[in-house]
Amino acid sequence: MDSREIRHKILLILEMVKFEHTIFALPFAFMGAFLAADGVPSLRQVFWILVAMVGARNSAMAFNRIVDAEIDAKNPRTANRAIPTGMIKKSEAWIFIVASALLFFLAAFMLNRLAFILSFPTMALILLYSYTKRLTSLSHLILGFADALAPIGGWIAIRGDLTWPPIVLGLGVTFWIGGFDILYSCLDYEFDQKEGLFSIPRVFGMVWGLRISTLFHILAALFFFLTGILAHLGSIYLVGCLLTSIFLIYEHLLVKPNDLSKMNLAFFTLNGYVSVILSVTMIADILRG
Numbered sequence: 001m002d003s004r005e006i007r008h009k010i011l012l013i014l015e016m017v018k019f020e021h022t023i024f025a026l027p028f029a030f031m032g033a034f035l036a037a038d039g040v041p042s043l044r045q046v047f048w049i050l051v052a053m054v055g056a057r058n059s060a061m062a063f064n065r066i067v068d069a070e071i072d073a074k075n076p077r078t079a080n081r082a083i084p085t086g087m088i089k090k091s092e093a094w095i096f097i098v099a100s101a102l103l104f105f106l107a108a109f110m111l112n113r114l115a116f117i118l119s120f121p122t123m124a125l126i127l128l129y130s131y132t133k134r135l136t137s138l139s140h141l142i143l144g145f146a147d148a149l150a151p152i153g154g155w156i157a158i159r160g161d162l163t164w165p166p167i168v169l170g171l172g173v174t175f176w177i178g179g180f181d182i183l184y185s186c187l188d189y190e191f192d193q194k195e196g197l198f199s200i201p202r203v204f205g206m207v208w209g210l211r212i213s214t215l216f217h218i219l220a221a222l223f224f225f226l227t228g229i230l231a232h233l234g235s236i237y238l239v240g241c242l243l244t245s246i247f248l249i250y251e252h253l254l255v256k257p258n259d260l261s262k263m264n265l266a267f268f269t270l271n272g273y274v275s276v277i278l279s280v281t282m283i284a285d286i287l288r289g
Helices: 003-016 019-024 026-037 043-067 069-074 090-111 113-132 139-159 164-195 200-204 206-230 235-254 263-288
Strands: none
Touching (some): 019 263, 026 263, 043 090, 200 206
16 A cells, blocks of 8 residues: 555545544533643643544544444445445454554553543443444433543543532533434434434434423533533633523524424534634633633
8 A cells, every 4th residue: 555545545534533523522621621720731731632532532433433334334324434335444444443542541641540540431431322322312412421521531631630610511511412413313313213223303203302402402501601600710701601502592593303404504513613612712711810
């Protein structure tokens, strides 16, 4: 395999794991870190948190693609993914998973003892998610909790302990991710019915699925506000919470049971704004002192 083929294969793998979607979780890891430091973490800590997040997310996404390969091949929405089409071999994906997981463990080791100890159950949890859609409609919340480990892990990476602000922030992330994962699962409503897969829209119907998603996002907004209170944050973060609440409201105005045409705008664009705005305003508030 020459350098051009290797470069092409790397790009295919990065596309397979949707590397750009790291924007959903990575800002929350740094929110946890800045909260724990009550200021700016060291460059060394920032670097290893970044490495840990990339390693954890990439291993989880690639593992999900392997576990779901047969299902993806049957689903018209996902049939063109790299593994079902044969562009990426499962053996190649496994090499990527192992390398990414080792990178995650190394980063945790370089941060502190508690981070390293917890890195193993953390990896087990984020890999376990890939099986949950076959078992329970709570898969949305399990995915949310896996992402909620980002702010909790960011805090532990700095302090080596755990307290309420990162936990409450993690609850906000759990319901935020869970809420928009419900929205996204609406695209597979008919397929999930046919295959007997679990999702809240499939179990409760599209209308109630969207209502539950709305409830989850209300809870997320409340937990985000509560994080500010517990962490004694000020007006800048409050503005961030208000803005993200507006984006969440707009997201639910875009998606209707009989019209999913604006799902990409609601899922990718608006939720990207939520994570970026919330993290920027929190960090700005912390740095203001």
